[in-house]
Amino acid sequence: MLNLIIRRLTVAIPTLLILVILSFVLMYTAPGGPFTSERPLPAQVLANIEAKYGLDQPFWKQIVNYVTGVVTQFDFGPSFQYKDRSVNDIIAQGFPVTLTYGFWSFLIACIVGITLGVFAALKQNSWLDYLAVGFTIGAQVLPNFVMAPMLVIVFTLWLGWLPGGGWNGGAWQNMVMPVIALSTSYMASIARITRSAMLEVLNSNFIRTAQAKGLSMRRVVIRHALKPAMQPVLSYLGPAFVGMITGSVIIDVYFSTGGIGKEFVNSAFNRDYSVIMGITILLGTLTILFNLIVDLLYAWIDPKIRY
Amino acid sequence: MTFRATLKATTTAVLLTGATAAYADGHATHPETGEPLASEQTFVYWVGDESPSFDPGLTEDVDGSAHARDLFEGLMNQDADGNLIPGVATGYEVSDDGLVYTFTLRDNAKWSNGDPVVAGDFEYAWKRAASPELASPYSWYMGLMALENVDAVIAGDMDKEELGVTALDDTTLEVRLSQPLPYFPQMVVHTTTFPVHAATVEAHGADWTKPENIVSNGAFKLSEHVPGEKLVRVRNDQYWDNENTILEEVTALVITDENVALTRYLAGELDQTQVPAGQFPRLSEEYPDEAVSVPSACSYYYTINMTDTTNPALLDQNVRQALSMAIDRDVIVESVLAGGQKPAYTFTHWATAGFETPDVPSASMTQEERNAKAAELMAAAGYGEDNPLELNLIYNTNESHKSVAIAISQMWKQTLGVETELANQEWKTFLETRGNQDYEIARAGWCADYNEASTFLDLMDSNSGYNDAAYSNPKVDELLAAARTSDNPQANYTEVEQIIADELPIIPIYHYAEVNMQNDKLGGWPFNNFQQNWYSKDLYKIAE
Numbered sequence: 089m090l091n092l093i094i095r096r097l098t099v100a101i102p103t104l105l106i107l108v109i110l111s112f113v114l115m116y117t118a119p120g121g122p123f124t125s126e127r128p129l130p131a132q133v134l135a136n137i138e139a140k141y142g143l144d145q146p147f148w149k150q151i152v153n154y155v156t157g158v159v160t161q162f163d164f165g166p167s168f169q170y171k172d173r174s175v176n177d178i179i180a181q182g183f184p185v186t187l188t189y190g191f192w193s194f195l196i197a198c199i200v201g202i203t204l205g206v207f208a209a210l211k212q213n214s215w216l217d218y219l220a221v222g223f224t225i226g227a228q229v230l231p232n233f234v235m236a237p238m239l240v241i242v243f244t245l246w247l248g249w250l251p252g253g254g255w256n257g258g259a260w261q262n263m264v265m266p267v268i269a270l271s272t273s274y275m276a277s278i279a280r281i282t283r284s285a286m287l288e289v290l291n292s293n294f295i296r297t298a299q300a301k302g303l304s305m306r307r308v309v310i311r312h313a314l315k316p317a318m319q320p321v322l323s324y325l326g327p328a329f330v331g332m333i334t335g336s337v338i339i340d341v342y343f344s345t346g347g348i349g350k351e352f353v354n355s356a357f358n359r360d361y362s363v364i365m366g367i368t369i370l371l372g373t374l375t376i377l378f379n380l381i382v383d384l385l386y387a388w389i390d391p392k393i394r395y
Numbered sequence: 396m397t398f399r400a401t402l403k404a405t406t407t408a409v410l411l412t413g414a415t416a417a418y419a420d421g422h423a424t425h426p427e428t429g430e431p432l433a434s435e436q437t438f439v440y441w442v443g444d445e446s447p448s449f450d451p452g453l454t455e456d457v458d459g460s461a462h463a464r465d466l467f468e469g470l471m472n473q474d475a476d477g478n479l480i481p482g483v484a485t486g487y488e489v490s491d492d493g494l495v496y497t498f499t500l501r502d503n504a505k506w507s508n509g510d511p512v513v514a515g516d517f518e519y520a521w522k523r524a525a526s527p528e529l530a531s532p533y534s535w536y537m538g539l540m541a542l543e544n545v546d547a548v549i550a551g552d553m554d555k556e557e558l559g560v561t562a563l564d565d566t567t568l569e570v571r572l573s574q575p576l577p578y579f580p581q582m583v584v585h586t587t588t589f590p591v592h593a594a595t596v597e598a599h600g601a602d603w604t605k606p607e608n609i610v611s612n613g614a615f616k617l618s619e620h621v622p623g624e625k626l627v628r629v630r631n632d633q634y635w636d637n638e639n640t641i642l643e644e645v646t647a648l649v650i651t652d653e654n655v656a657l658t659r660y661l662a663g664e665l666d667q668t669q670v671p672a673g674q675f676p677r678l679s680e681e682y683p684d685e686a687v688s689v690p691s692a693c694s695y696y697y698t699i700n701m702t703d704t705t706n707p708a709l710l711d712q713n714v715r716q717a718l719s720m721a722i723d724r725d726v727i728v729e730s731v732l733a734g735g736q737k738p739a740y741t742f743t744h745w746a747t748a749g750f751e752t753p754d755v756p757s758a759s760m761t762q763e764e765r766n767a768k769a770a771e772l773m774a775a776a777g778y779g780e781d782n783p784l785e786l787n788l789i790y791n792t793n794e795s796h797k798s799v800a801i802a803i804s805q806m807w808k809q810t811l812g813v814e815t816e817l818a819n820q821e822w823k824t825f826l827e828t829r830g831n832q833d834y835e836i837a838r839a840g841w842c843a844d845y846n847e848a849s850t851f852l853d854l855m856d857s858n859s860g861y862n863d864a865a866y867s868n869p870k871v872d873e874l875l876a877a878a879r880t881s882d883n884p885q886a887n888y889t890e891v892e893q894i895i896a897d898e899l900p901i902i903p904i905y906h907y908a909e910v911n912m913q914n915d916k917l918g919g920w921p922f923n924n925f926q927q928n929w930y931s932k933d934l935y936k937i938a939e
Contacts, residue, residue: 120823125455126840128830128860129532132550136530171448172604173622181622240655245662252659253650255624341651346623350651354444359823 089387093380100376105155107372108365112151115361122168122359141168154365164366169358175366178351183370186340186347188258190333193271197328201275202321205282206309209290220279227276232269236342239265253344266343270336274328281324285317319390326382334371418641425641425935430918432641433936438917439646441656441668445622450604451589452524455532457927458647460586465615465628465645465931467589470498470517470568471580473928475921477748477846479580483512483590483612484568493575493880498583500566505633506592507609507616514562516590516612522548522555523596524587536587536844540579543571575880578847581748584928585845614640614932623649628931641919641935657912666914672795675734675910684915688735689922690746691909692843694851695799696739697788697836697902698829698864706835708784713776715899718836720769721810722803723762727905731798734910739903741892742855746906746925748846753889755896766810773811783812790817790838791825799904800838829863839863839901846926848888849878855895866900 123129123137138144142153157163164175208220243265244252256262289295290313298308340350348367355363387393424431446459454463470484484498504512523529525537525548537545543559559571572579582588591603592610599608606617614637615628626647630640648664650656653671660668670678670686679686699709708714724738740758743750757765778784788804790796797819804815820828829837841861843850853859856875857867874891878884895901909927913920919934921927 118824119827123532124823124826124830125532126826127535128826130535130538130549130860132546133530133532133534136527136534136549136551137532139527140530166601169447170445170622171450171453172601178622237652237655237658240658244664245658248662252662252664253655254648255621340623342655344624344648344650346621346649350623357822 089384092383096376096380096383100373103376104369104372107368108155109151111365111368112154115359115364116147118359120359122361124359141166154362158369164369165362167360167363169355169360169363175362178363179348179366179370182346182348182351185255185258185345186336186349187333189263189266189270189339189345189347190329190336192263193267193274194329194332196267197271197274197278197332198325200271201278202282204275204279205321206286206314206317208279208283209286210305210309212287217283220283224276224280227272228280230272232273232336233338233342235272236265236269236338239269240342253342255345262343262345266339266345269342270332270339274332277324277328278321281321282317285320286313289313289317315389319386322382322385322389326378326385330375330378334374418638418643422641425918425937426639428918430935431938433916433938436642436936437644437646438642438667438931438934438936439648439665441660441665442647442649443651443653443669445649448604449626451520451586451591452529453531453533454586461929462626462628462647463586463589464613464928466609466611466613466617467586467591468504468613468634469586469589470500470583472930473584473921473924473926475919475923475933477921477924477926477928479584483517484583487580489579493577494572496570496572496579497563498568498570500568501635502566503635504612505635506612507631507633508592509633510592510594510610511565512590512612513565514568515565516593517568517588518560518562519593520589520591521560522558523591525549525558526555527551531587533587536582536585539844540582540588541572541574541576543573545573577880577882577884578845578849581845581847614930615645618644625649634932636932640932642931645931660912666917668912670734670910670912672798673731673733678912682912685912686910687913687922688908688910689927690737690744690925691907692744692747692846692926693840693907694739694742694744695736695838695840695904695907696742697803697904698839699836699900699902700832700834700864701867701900702832702865704832706786708776708778709786709835711776712898713772714778714784715902717769717772717776717811718807718813719899719902720757720760720765720772721806722902722904723806724904725762726806727799727802731802732795732905735908736905737908739906740896742895742901742903743848743851743888743892744843744906744925747843747848747851748925749885750848750888751885753892755893757896769810773813778811778813780812783814785814785816787816787818787835788837789825789828789834790819791822792819796838803904832863832865837863840907842907843926849875849884852878852888852891855891855900864900866898868894868898870894 123134142150157165167173167175167178204220208217211217240252243250250261250264254262295308295313298312337349337353339345340347351363352367355367418436422432442458446456446462448454449459449462449466451463451467454460468482470482471479472482474480483500483504485501487496487498489496500514506512521537524531525534525545527549534549538549544553544557547553548555548558561569563569590612595608595610596603602608606620609617614631614634616631618629619627628645630643631637634640650659653669656668657671659665675686675688699715728736728738737745740755741752745752788800790800800817804817807813807815828834841851841854852875854861855866855871856862857872871891871894874887878887881887916937917934918937921929
């Protein structure tokens with residue numbers, strides 16, 4: 089297992105480097121630059137700005153300088169768009185927000201989704217099953233950019249229970265709607281996958297044996313069925329977790345949460361090169377890390393897998 | 396801190412708090428209007444995105460300028476009608492040749508840390524804004540002000556100390572221009588000319604605008620800034636006219652989606668928000684006291700590529716005339732936009748100070764007459780049903796621009812048989828395409844930097860960096876150059892507008908309006924200030 093970890097982490101370094109170079113090239117080939125504006129800057133002003141941010145250097149030198157800065161000083165550079173914020177500032181502010189609502193969304197999606205899936209499978213073809221299946225279909229076809237403004241209309245305008253947006257330092261009132269909007273479709277997928285995996289497991293021989301031994305249904309499910317049924321769920325949860333904690337532009341746009349998702353999209357529109365790179369590297373690292381964790385969890389859940 | 400010192404500090408704080416009790420506690424009514432004042436004096440308004448900066452030297456957008464106007468105060472302010480009124484300066488004198496302005500500063504203006512605001516703070520700020528080290532995207536504004544040596548300073552060929560601004564003493568600021576500029580005093584209302592606190596800027600560098608560092612001289616000071624969420628400013632008790640400030644707290648909430656902002660406005664979370672395109676008629680019916688539309692200092696037009704990379708048909712003046720005449724601007728403003736915009740047949744916004752919209756032939760015709768004339772011109776140019784003209788039109792991705800483009804292409808098709816291919820482009824790509832004249836017809840908008848017609852018409856100068864049509868007419872250049880130093884430039888502006896209306900390197904479509912939902916208990920909003928330069932110190936909340 090240790091071997092796997094070392095091997096994967098070694099591969100991660102060139103992977104990230106390729107990601108950096110590719111992003112750099114793509115970014116520079118996009119038309120326009122960070123200082124392209126409706127009022128084109130006089131050549132001299134533009135030259136001053138480019139000199140200030142090192143954009144007057146040859147392309148290869150910019151990449152080298154950038155990577156050196158990141159590796160040696162963990163400095164992702166200044167934002168080109170926001171004059172008083174560095175990329176480190178932007179990530180330090182936005183990422184904890186995203187991580188918080190992403191984590192809660194993940195937790196709730198897992199608990200509700202798995203519970204719903206297990207019960208639907210146990211009571212297959214009952215009203216509970218139909219309700220669960222109906223809910224999952226509904227939740228999946230309702231995109232969160234439709235659900236988000238609907239939530240604001242219901243909870244803020246009609247009921248007046250919750251603030252319509254903002255983060256407010258992570259107060260629970262501000263977190264309810266983002267978490268609902270972000271978790272529902274994941275919840276639905278988890279429920280659906282759990283249900284079908286559970287149905288399959290419940291029909292297998294070892295469950296029949298367990299039941300024949302006279303174990304209670306509860307014991308059979310918890311001790312024997314749940315773990316194998318979780319394998320397909322787990323392969324979904326890994327990427328889902330990364331997706332949730334790396335931010336959702338929809339959530340940030342509709343609830344003004346100030347998370348990293350909107351910063352990422354904005355940085356692309358603004359051609360804020362350093363912010364694009366900083367967030368790309370952050371998300372790339374997280375993706376690699378969580379994929380590794382999921383692989384390790386596989387080994388724990390499925391005895392057939394050994395590294 | 397020792398116990399004694401803590402006690403002293405606490406006592407001072409208590410006394411200070413007592414001394415600066417809320418305005419509304421002592422005054423039941425507004426001193427001028429006599430309206431009853433609400434006990435809670437707060438103003439919460441919508442902004443669509445985080446501003447790049449509110450550092451006066453670096454401010455580049457409308458929202459950032461609004462933050463800066465509250466946090467800082469320049470030499471002159473504007474009143475509710477856009478007229479100049481004293482700010483930090485109590486007045487100014489101008490030399491006979493119009494090249495030297497001498498501003499007299501009040502001696503009681505203070506920074507939020509208690510330091511006096513002196514002429515040297517303006518000198519420092521202006522030199523900083525023009526310097527290549529700051530590399531401000533708005534340093535061109537200093538160039539527009541025609542300060543002595545400004546171009547050489549921006550270019551780095553001359554030390555910033557050579558810039559034409561000098562503090563003669565603490566209350567006297569001398570400004571030297573390279574050419575007379577009759578509207579110069581209007582220009583010092585702009586945030587780029589606001590003072591900054593040198594010691595703070597030097598001590599904290601780019602971080603000086605963070606709430607824990609900032610020192611400012613406006614009626615409000617920064618109390619909280621969560622980028623992407625909100626910016627909160629509170630009354631500055633060091634401000635020289637603090638006793639007349641009524642609002643206690645002003646909050647800008649960043650809400651990207653206009654429709655969510657509207658929902659939150661209706662839920663009472665905001666006092667002001669923008670009306671999403673097309674919703675004004677419904678809202679003004681449901682909330683007649685809250686839906687407001689006022690002229691806003693921008694013009695919407697289509698620019699035509701006049702270089703040889705364009706569609707050759709567009710180099711024919713008859714074609715451009717026909718395209719312009721076939722646009723039913725009344726339909727655009729009344730049915731497509733429906734927010735109180737006004738049809739435009741000339742470029743300069745009709746409400747610009749001192750500007751009289753000149754008569755141009757197409758403006759006085761009916762649409763039927765225009766359509767008939769357009770068809771005639773098109774036929775004269777050799778296009779018709781059997782030889783239809785094909786055009787490309789680009790606009791930046793936006794629902795409202797799309798609706799306008801669809802409507803106009805439809806009008807061209809029906810009246811002239813023109814086949815228009817529409818394409819939208821993401822903002823920066825669009826700017827690049829348009830700036831490189833890699834287009835045939837492109838959507839454009841221009842907003843006034845100061846309240847005078849040259850802010851629009853200078854775009855038609857063949858040397859203007861913003862002349863995306865690449866239009867060049869020596870006569871226009873000459874008229875504009877003469878207008879710059881003239882005491883009465885209206886005649887020149889009229890002539891330029893008439894030439895533009897005839898040659899049509901740009902097709903004016905409409906003049907903008909600002910369409911807002913606004914709490915009817917918010918008083919003092921400067922509806923008649925054409926540039927929508929508002930100052931929170933003039934606002935107040937009326938009691939229910």
